[in-house]
Amino acid sequence: MTADQADEVMAGYLLKGGKMLAKSCKVCGYPLFEYKGETQCVVCPLAASEEPLPTPEPPAPAPESGRSPAPAPAAREEPQGEAAVEIERTIVHLCERIREEQRPEECLTLMKAVERGARALARLGQR
Numbered sequence: 001m002t003a004d005q006a007d008e009v010m011a012g013y014l015l016k017g018g019k020m021l022a023k024s025c026k027v028c029g030y031p032l033f034e035y036k037g038e039t040q041c042v043v044c045p046l047a048a049s050e051e052p053l054p055t056p057e058p059p060a061p062a063p064e065s066g067r068s069p070a071p072a073p074a075a076r077e078e079p080q081g082e083a084a085v086e087i088e089r090t091i092v093h094l095c096e097r098i099r100e101e102q103r104p105e106e107c108l109t110l111m112k113a114v115e116r117g118a119r120a121l122a123r124l125g126q127r
Contacts (some may be wrong), residue, residue, distance in 0.1 A: 003115070006030055006043045011098070011111045013042050020095050020114060022088045023124045030093075031118040084124045091117045 010030065014020060018035035025032055026042035033042050094114045101107045 005046070007108060007111045007115060009042055009046055011107055011114070012099050014095065014111070015107070018042070020091070020118075022091060022118075022121065024118050029122050030110075031114065031117060082120055087117050087121050087124070091121075 006028075010020070010033070011103060013033050013035055016035070018033045021032045021034060023032045023039075025044060028043050028047060030041060030043040034040075035042070041104060057075055059091065091114055094110050094117070098107055098110045098114070101110060
């Protein structure tokens with residue numbers, strides 16, 4: 001699947017009322033979506049229909065604290081953490097603009113910007 005095809009798929013989900021999350025898929029790296037009450041990758045199912053993807057290893061079990069894991073506060077104080085927060089805010093703002101945008105070309109341009117932001121977040125998370 002090409003990046004343009006992935007952009008079109010994500011734009012379609014946004015137009016249907018899906019919500020792009022600040023989290024990215026561990027398999028393909030594209031942003032995850034909340035759609036019809038479920039968090040899902042909207043790109044992987046289509047990519048899987050074109051060619052088989054390697055099976056990801058299962059995630060490590062979460063600690064039994066009863067809370068969802070959160071980033072360590074110290075990570076947010078680092079410049080990378082500050083950059084991640086700003087990128088997340090920008091992605092949210094772009095998504096809000098996409099929901100209001102009537103021109104398909106502008107919607108696609110905004111989606112590409114969101115994709116780049118999501119990739120930047122993923123890269124920051126790998127450091």
